[in-house]
Amino acid sequence: MTVTIKDIAKVAGVSYSTVSKALNNSPLVKEITKRKILKVAAEMGYEPNLAAKQLVRKKTDVIGLMWPTIERIVLATLVTNISKAFETTSYSMILSVDAPETAMDTFKKFQVDGMIVFGESNSITVSTENIPVVIYGVSGKNESAYPIIDANHEASMQKAVQHLVELGHRRIAYIGHLDQEDALQSEKVEGYEKAMKHFKLDENITIINSNGLNWFDGYTATDIMLEQDKRPTAIIGGSYDISGGILRALQEKGVQVPEDISIVSYDNIPQMATMEVPMTCAGVPVDVLAEEIVHSIIERIESDEEIELVKKLSPTLTERESTGPPPEIL
Amino acid sequence: MTVTIKDIAKVAGVSYSTVSKALNNSPLVKEITKRKILKVAAEMGYEPNLAAKQLVRKKTDVIGLMWPTIERIVLATLVTNISKAFETTSYSMILSVDAPETAMDTFKKFQVDGMIVFGESNSITVSTENIPVVIYGVSGKNESAYPIIDANHEASMQKAVQHLVELGHRRIAYIGHLDQEDALQSEKVEGYEKAMKHFKLDENITIINSNGLNWFDGYTATDIMLEQDKRPTAIIGGSYDISGGILRALQEKGVQVPEDISIVSYDNIPQMATMEVPMTCAGVPVDVLAEEIVHSIIERIESDEEIELVKKLSPTLTERESTGPPPEIL
DNA sequence: AAAATAAATAACAACGTTGTTATTTTTATG
DNA sequence: CATAAAAATAACAACGTTGTTATTTATTTT
Numbered sequence: 001m002t003v004t005i006k007d008i009a010k011v012a013g014v015s016y017s018t019v020s021k022a023l024n025n026s027p028l029v030k031e032i033t034k035r036k037i038l039k040v041a042a043e044m045g046y047e048p049n050l051a052a053k054q055l056v057r058k059k060t061d062v063i064g065l066m067w068p069t070i071e072r073i074v075l076a077t078l079v080t081n082i083s084k085a086f087e088t089t090s091y092s093m094i095l096s097v098d099a100p101e102t103a104m105d106t107f108k109k110f111q112v113d114g115m116i117v118f119g120e121s122n123s124i125t126v127s128t129e130n131i132p133v134v135i136y137g138v139s140g141k142n143e144s145a146y147p148i149i150d151a152n153h154e155a156s157m158q159k160a161v162q163h164l165v166e167l168g169h170r171r172i173a174y175i176g177h178l179d180q181e182d183a184l185q186s187e188k189v190e191g192y193e194k195a196m197k198h199f200k201l202d203e204n205i206t207i208i209n210s211n212g213l214n215w216f217d218g219y220t221a222t223d224i225m226l227e228q229d230k231r232p233t234a235i236i237g238g239s240y241d242i243s244g245g246i247l248r249a250l251q252e253k254g255v256q257v258p259e260d261i262s263i264v265s266y267d268n269i270p271q272m273a274t275m276e277v278p279m280t281c282a283g284v285p286v287d288v289l290a291e292e293i294v295h296s297i298i299e300r301i302e303s304d305e306e307i308e309l310v311k312k313l314s315p316t317l318t319e320r321e322s323t324g325p326p327p328e329i330l
Numbered sequence: 331m332t333v334t335i336k337d338i339a340k341v342a343g344v345s346y347s348t349v350s351k352a353l354n355n356s357p358l359v360k361e362i363t364k365r366k367i368l369k370v371a372a373e374m375g376y377e378p379n380l381a382a383k384q385l386v387r388k389k390t391d392v393i394g395l396m397w398p399t400i401e402r403i404v405l406a407t408l409v410t411n412i413s414k415a416f417e418t419t420s421y422s423m424i425l426s427v428d429a430p431e432t433a434m435d436t437f438k439k440f441q442v443d444g445m446i447v448f449g450e451s452n453s454i455t456v457s458t459e460n461i462p463v464v465i466y467g468v469s470g471k472n473e474s475a476y477p478i479i480d481a482n483h484e485a486s487m488q489k490a491v492q493h494l495v496e497l498g499h500r501r502i503a504y505i506g507h508l509d510q511e512d513a514l515q516s517e518k519v520e521g522y523e524k525a526m527k528h529f530k531l532d533e534n535i536t537i538i539n540s541n542g543l544n545w546f547d548g549y550t551a552t553d554i555m556l557e558q559d560k561r562p563t564a565i566i567g568g569s570y571d572i573s574g575g576i577l578r579a580l581q582e583k584g585v586q587v588p589e590d591i592s593i594v595s596y597d598n599i600p601q602m603a604t605m606e607v608p609m610t611c612a613g614v615p616v617d618v619l620a621e622e623i624v625h626s627i628i629e630r631i632e633s634d635e636e637i638e639l640v641k642k643l644s645p646t647l648t649e650r651e652s653t654g655p656p657p658e659i660l
Numbered sequence: 661a662a663a664a665t666a667a668a669t670a671a672c673a674a675c676g677t678t679g680t681t682a683t684t685t686t687t688a689t690g
Numbered sequence: 691c692a693t694a695a696a697a698a699t700a701a702c703a704a705c706g707t708t709g710t711t712a713t714t715t716a717t718t719t720t
Contacts, residue, residue, distance in 0.1 A: 004676055015700045020678060030698060050439055051384040052676035055705045060381075076406075083427050092436050095425035097413050106422050109380050215545060216578070216606075248546070252582070276546075334706055345670045350708060360668060382706035385675045 003044045012040045023048070054111070062092050063297055064107035065116045068099060072213070074240050074286075075118065077269045078136075081290035082116070089298060107131070114297045117146075134297040136289075138183040139310040147300060147309050149293050151284045153184065153266070156315040157191030158198070160236050160264040160282040163317050165199050168325045169234040169262065172196065173206035175221045175246055176238020176266075177213050188238055188266060206232060210242050218245025226253055233326035234262040240269060247276055247322070258324035268318060278320035284313045333374045342370045353378070384441070392422050393627055394437035395446045398429060402543070404570050404616075405448065407599045408466075411620035412446070419628060437461070444627045447476075464627040466619075468513040469640040477630060478640050479623050481614045483514065483596070486645040487521030488528070490566050490594040490612040493647050495529050498655045499564040499592065502526065503536035505551045505576055506568020506596075507543050518568055518596060536562060540572050548575025556583055563656035564592040570599060577606055577652070588654035598648060608650035614643045 005023065009016035014033060021029045022037040023046075029037075054060050063086070067079060079095070086093045094110065096103035100117075107115055114132040139150045164172050174192040179185045189207060196205045208225050210217035218237060222245065225232075237243030243265035247257060255261055257277045265272060268283035284292075292313055300307055335353065339346035344363060351359045352367035353376075359367075384390050393416070397409060409425065416423045424440065426433035430447075437445055444462040469480045494502050504522040509515045519537060526535045538555050540547035548567060552575065555562075567573030573595035577587060585591055587607045595602060598613035614622075622643060630637050 002676095006676080016676090017678085017701070018699055020676095021699090024678085028698075033698085047438060049385070049676050050441065051381040051390075052705090053678075054381040055379070055385060055676080055707085056678045058705080080427055087428075087432065092439065094436075094440075095427065097410055097425065098417075102417065106424075108377065109422065110424075111380065244546075332706095336706080346706090347671070347708085348669055350706095351669090354708085358668075363668085379706050382675090383708075385677085385706080386708045388675080 002049075003046050004049070005046075008037060008041050008044060008046060011044065012037050060111050060113055061090055062094060062110060062112045063114045063116060063301075064103070064110065064112040065093055065095050065118075066100060066103045066107075067095060067097055067118055068103070072241075073271070074267050074269055077271070077286050078290060081286050082293055085287075085290045085294040089294065091298065114301045116293055116297055132297065132300040134293060134300060136293055138187055139312065144309065147296065147307055147311065149289075149296055150310060150312045151289060152312045152315055153187040154191035154194065155312070156266055156282040156284070157188055157236070158195045159315055159317040160266070161192065161195035161199060161201075163280070163282070163319070163323065164234045164236075164262060164264060165201075167234075167262065167323060170201060170326075171204050171206070171230070171232040172201065172234045172236065173208060173225065173232040174236045174238065175208045175210055175218060175225065176236075176242060177211065177217065178207070178209040185238065192236060204232075210238065210245075213239055213241055215241045215245045215248075218242030219249045220245070222246045222249035223253075226250075226255070232261065234264070234323070237263060237265040240265060240267040240271065243267075243279060243281075244275060247279070251276065257322050260327055262323040262326070264317075264323055268316060272318070273320060275322075277322045280318065280320045280323040282315055282317045284315045285318075288316075289313065332379075333376050334379070335376075338367060338371050338374060338376055341374065342367050390441050390443055391420055392424060392440060392442045393444045393446060393631075394433070394440065394442040395423055395425050395448075396430060396433045396437075397425060397427055397448055398433070402571075403601070404597050404599055407601070407616050408620060411616050412623055415617075415620045415624040419624065421628065444631045446623060446627055462627065462630040464623060464630060466623055468517055469642065474639065476639075477626065477637055479619075479626055480640060480642045481619060482642045482645055483517040484521035484524065485642070486596060486612040486614075487518055487566070488525045489645055489647040490596070491522065491525035491529060491531075493610070493612070493649070493653065494564045494566075494592060494594060495531075497564075497592065497653060500531060500656075501534050501536070501560070501562040502531065502564045502566060503538060503555065503562035504566045504568065505538045505540055505548060505555065506566075506572060507541065507547065508537070508539040515568065522566060534562075540568065540575075543569055543571055545571045545575045545578075548572030549579045550575070552576045552579035553583075556580075556585070562591065564594070564653070567593060567595040570595060570597040570601065573597075573609060573611075574605060577609070581606065587652050590657055592653040592656070594647075594653055598646060602648070603650065605652075607652045610648065610650045610653040612645055612647045614645045615648075618646075619643065 005019040006016045009019045018029055019037055022034045023041060083093055096106055117133060117135045119137055133146045135146050135148045137148055139148045161172060174189065176188055177185050178189060193205055196202060208221045210221040235246055237246050243263060246263060250257055250261060257263055265279050265281040266283055268281050268285045272279040272281045296311065335349040336346045339349045348359055349367055352364045353371060413423055426436050447463060447465045449467055463476045465476050465478045467478055469478045491502060504519060506518055507515050508519060523535055526532065538551045540551040565576055567576050573593060576593060580587055580591060587593055593609065595609050595611040596613055598611050598615045602609040602611045626641065
């Protein structure tokens with residue numbers, strides 16, 4: 001038998017409503033009785049019944065995270081960070097790896113107070129009724145019905161290019177997955193182009209399609225790139241995995257990083273520091289991103305005012321050993 | 331305002347207890363009233379309140395999955411499969427990527443009916459009270475307090491070696507992560523050794539430590555292996571990622587797979603089919619594994635009898651293009 | 661057609677909380 | 691030291707279900 005507030009009440013010799021108040025640290029109960037009740041509760045191993053509480057409070061203090069594609073390491077890191085960020089709040093998080101519809105059903109069933117959705121807003125096909133939602137993705141052109149946390153790929157690319165330009169680079173290539181369907185990827189390429197133009201490097205724009213987001217895709221793309229006659233002195237990798245492949249390909253061809261070629265990677269996760277060559281990277285640090293997402297959904301739940309629809313975050317450039325001045329060109 | 335059974339009752343002109351029965355398809359209510367009530371409920375967009383139901387039923391129909399290390403692709407695939415497997419049951423699954431203690435707290439709070447734990451039984455440090463638990467891991471020597479689903483690494487290795495022996499191989503090497511702490515890894519190596527001895531290939535036992543479970547670890551280990559004078563004609567890779575690295579390293583050195591060297595990988599996931607060279611692999615197919623895990627926890631919840639403590643599954647050898655007869659040796 | 665039985669529905673008490681209202685106890689006031 | 695005011699506690703009605711018991715209605719049986 002599980003112990004309820006009524007059991008505690010009996011033992012402590014008070015009414016159960018007093019127990020309820022004491023457990024919620026209400027100012028309506030005297031300090032000394034509060035302490036006594038808390039002590040009894042602890043001794044009896046009391047665990048509150050969420051269902052009962054939920055039934056009367058109409059609130060679960062639970063937020064659902066929809067995460068349909070679990071096989072990408074950067075997102076896995078983000079999820080871990082979000083989960084950690086929730087620990088300091090009064091909310092719990094539940095995770096669903098199901099298809100959006102199924103996930104939504106589960107969340108509705110659990111009557112979550114809010115939802116975090118990875119991906120574009122159009123991944124929400126079912127009605128969310130009036131459950132607050134925050135999306136992590138790309139704000140894009142067309143307006144979304146839900147607030148979006150945008151990691152600001154364009155600004156990241158700007159920072160990456162700027163860093164390399166300041167080091168003296170001019171021939172800066174971009175290797176990434178070129179996918180019209182994927183707004184995330186497109187924004188990176190466009191950001192790169194924009195930045196190059198901004199620094200008057202229009203004719204040096206070199207974009208290589210890795211045709212995928214995996215380690216090996218970056219590897220292959222780099223091989224192809226190295227065969228071309230005019231090598232760039234710096235490469236921007238479109239993602240953690242791709243940059244890993246780029247680095248490996250260069251190493252194998254005996255190209256020194258950063259002496260011969262510098263690399264900056266998109267994605268700002270701690271793992272960048274433990275790569276073969278610690279990687280300079282541009283992007284919103286994953287812990288900041290997590291904090292921001294968690295903060296946003298809670299604000300949206302608790303505040304009545306409409307929050308801003310698009311929140312573009314400020315990326316950081318973290319300098320490590322994969323970037324340096326370009327080699328002297330003979 | 332959400333619609334409750336009382337609202338339906340009013341509209342349908344019956345008592346709310348009749349509505350409850352009708353919605354649960356009870357034989358105590360006449361077919362015609364049942365239909366009427368169901369129709370009204372649908373029209374009003376009724377969604378049952380889980381908390382209320384839970385409060386009286388003392389059951390949540392929810393199972394928690396503890397998954398502390400989300401960054402391994404094989405486990406991610408398993409999670410996806412488990413999630414899918416639950417869809418055909420009356421249970422829902424919630425996922426926690428937190429540390430075991432935190433995860434356990436969350437699950438207790440949600441009053442899950444059961445828990446699935448990845449890893450060894452000693453990862454459960456907190457009391458599970460009387461929540462049914464099923465562990466996916468290694469049964470090992472010392473008895474566990476909880477039922478274990480064991481993917482039977484030893485038998486997998488036996489199958490891998492047998493397959494290669496039948497093809498005519500004798501010099502079969504094993505490349506994997508040698509970690510005393512990790513029972514999963516140790517069992518694979520031991521299984522390999524046992525199988526080699528079983529086929530009287532004691533003096534051909536070659537074990538190379540990849541010092542890690544990543545793609546690159548397999549890659550490096552293979553490089554080292556190729557420098558040795560007597561090459562094996564076949565390699566067993568300890569995991570999906572490691573095998574990927576092995577394959578890549580061989581390709582780069584111009585070693586043909588399977589003409590020059592055959593590879594069998596541990597881990598039986600669909601992704602094996604889409605590698606550079608479709609990979610022959612040994613292990614319990616991930617969908618079978620998922621079904622078994624889901625079935626076990628549900629059985630443990632619903633059946634009063636004690637279920638067997640250790641369930642060793644039967645691995646499958648899936649033959650693909652990475653294995654063939656050994657080259658003629660001059 | 662009245663009495664006995666069966667079938668269908670209604671009434672109501674749980675379940676474990678919270679929050680509001682009613683009562684008791686304590687403290688301050690004249 | 692009675693009395694008013696304040697503080698502390700108790701009582702009780704929700705919340706939306708389920709399952710048990712009580713009541714009504716329909717169907718047999720004599």
